[in-house]
Amino acid sequence: MGAQMTMQTTPEHLEYVLRLGDAALIHGQRLSEWCGHAPVLEEDMAMANMALDLIGQARLLLTHAGKLEGQGRDEDALAFLRHEGQYRNPTLCEMPNTDFAHTIVKAFLLGSFNLLLWERLGGSGDAELAAIAAKSLKEARYHAEHTGDWVIRLGDGTEESHRRAQAALDVLWPYTNELFAPNATDDAVSAAGIGPAWAELAAEWEAAVLPVLKAATLTVPARTPFQSYGKFGRHSEYMGHLLAHMQHLPRSFPGATW
Amino acid sequence: MLTEAQAWQALDAVEDPEIPVVSVTELGIVREVVAEGDALRVVVTPTYSGCPATELIAESIVDALKAAGAGAVTVETRLSPAWSTDWIADDARAKLRAYGIVPPQSAAPGGGQVVRFMSRTLPCPRCGSTRTTRLSEFGSTACKALYRCEDCREPFEYFKPI
Numbered sequence: 001m002g003a004q005m006t007m008q009t010t011p012e013h014l015e016y017v018l019r020l021g022d023a024a025l026i027h028g029q030r031l032s033e034w035c036g037h038a039p040v041l042e043e044d045m046a047m048a049n050m051a052l053d054l055i056g057q058a059r060l061l062l063t064h065a066g067k068l069e070g071q072g073r074d075e076d077a078l079a080f081l082r083h084e085g086q087y088r089n090p091t092l093c094e095m096p097n098t099d100f101a102h103t104i105v106k107a108f109l110l111g112s113f114n115l116l117l118w119e120r121l122g123g124s125g126d127a128e129l130a131a132i133a134a135k136s137l138k139e140a141r142y143h144a145e146h147t148g149d150w151v152i153r154l155g156d157g158t159e160e161s162h163r164r165a166q167a168a169l170d171v172l173w174p175y176t177n178e179l180f181a182p183n184a185t186d187d188a189v190s191a192a193g194i195g196p197a198w199a200e201l202a203a204e205w206e207a208a209v210l211p212v213l214k215a216a217t218l219t220v221p222a223r224t225p226f227q228s229y230g231k232f233g234r235h236s237e238y239m240g241h242l243l244a245h246m247q248h249l250p251r252s253f254p255g256a257t258w
Numbered sequence: 259m260l261t262e263a264q265a266w267q268a269l270d271a272v273e274d275p276e277i278p279v280v281s282v283t284e285l286g287i288v289r290e291v292v293a294e295g296d297a298l299r300v301v302v303t304p305t306y307s308g309c310p311a312t313e314l315i316a317e318s319i320v321d322a323l324k325a326a327g328a329g330a331v332t333v334e335t336r337l338s339p340a341w342s343t344d345w346i347a348d349d350a351r352a353k354l355r356a357y358g359i360v361p362p363q364s365a366a367p368g369g370g371q372v373v374r375f376m377s378r379t380l381p382c383p384r385c386g387s388t389r390t391t392r393l394s395e396f397g398s399t400a401c402k403a404l405y406r407c408e409d410c411r412e413p414f415e416y417f418k419p420i
């Protein structure tokens with residue numbers, strides 16, 4: 001902990017940690033929307049548990065970001081009191097649930113990515129980030145397992161479940177381009193030994209994801225030049241609605257506790 | 259005021275709020291107790307990042323130590339090294355089983371390897387049958403998976419290794 005305080009915090013370092021924190025927060029918020037609505041009780045519990053892990057990770061990451069920023073903002077101020085353009089989550093995280101297949105495919109694509117990211121961040125030169133990563137890795141493994149099993153069940157299941165899983169993959173796949181888009185923040189953070197440039201994880205991620213999609217008998221869409229820009233602060237039309245819902249209570253009743 | 263040994267003894271009586279048959283010390287979440295003059299500092303580590311019991315556990319620790327005669331008590335959270343089910347005490351494993359929760363059957367997996375459709379042969383904690391099926395990787399709390407016994411038809415939970 002002492003080390004990170006004496007380490008010179010760069011804007012890129014803060015930006016990188018915000019991306020991680022916001023990705024966990026917004027993905028967790030979307031998963032939590034299933035609470036009470038999942039197709040079966042077991043999945044209701046699974047979604048809620050994964051959401052809880054992600055929001056727990058977001059709390060740790062945003063608390064850390066607040067300290068790096070050094071302006072007295074805590075996890076709540078960062079989670080609830082920023083404007084849309086200040087969130088740094090990849091667009092994929094904010095995509096709507098649509099149906100169970102969309103959520104499962106999305107959580108699998110993101111979960112497989114998180115697994116690789118946390119594994120690499122376990123060796124971060126930022127000691128606090130390394131500790132959060134080592135903890136999150138244990139949780140991410142169960143998320144990737146659970147959602148990957150479901151991708152195969154749905155894709156290689158009934159005609160209807162296959163149709164829905166394929167439709168979800170067709171919609172969501174182009175948004176994975178953003179995860180691996182090179183950028184100056186990643187370059188600086190990678191050079192400083194804080195974490196990998198996400199683009200470095202592309203080949204390993206495909207090696208983890210493609211065999212599962214194949215086992216699920218799903219057709220992987222061809223790569224297109226499509227780019228989304230959520231991690232740069234330019235979000236989809238879905239983000240405003242998500243934030244209105246998520247921020248409503250803390251903005252209407254500042255400082256409320258229960 | 260309390261000595262460190264007395265403090266550990268008092269903490270042995272603090273139950274996990276979600277699994278009240280095991281104590282916070284048996285679960286291995288109390289990492290250190292340090293006496294600093296009249297004050298005590300207790301270092302705890304969370305089981306899961308989002309475990310909603312974490313704050314309640316910290317309160318229970320303070321209450322138990324004060325009731326045992328401690329002066330000022332602070333609870334500090336430490337993330338590293340990350341909590342592992344490998345730290346659960348042997349007696350606690352037997353208590354979990356008697357309570358209907360199968361304790362972790364293997365050491366915590368390392369790294370980022372993923373196992374697909376993991377099939378574990380878990381003995382039913384009620385009838386001992388090994389004809390059991392996993393219903394979900396997630397149970398009533400993040401730390402457990404949900405299983406069903408095909409012989410006695412009762413559901414049961416499994417404490418997942420992490």
Ligand SMILES: [Zn+2]
Pocket residue numbers: 382383384385386387407408409410411412
């Ligand atoms: Zn049985």
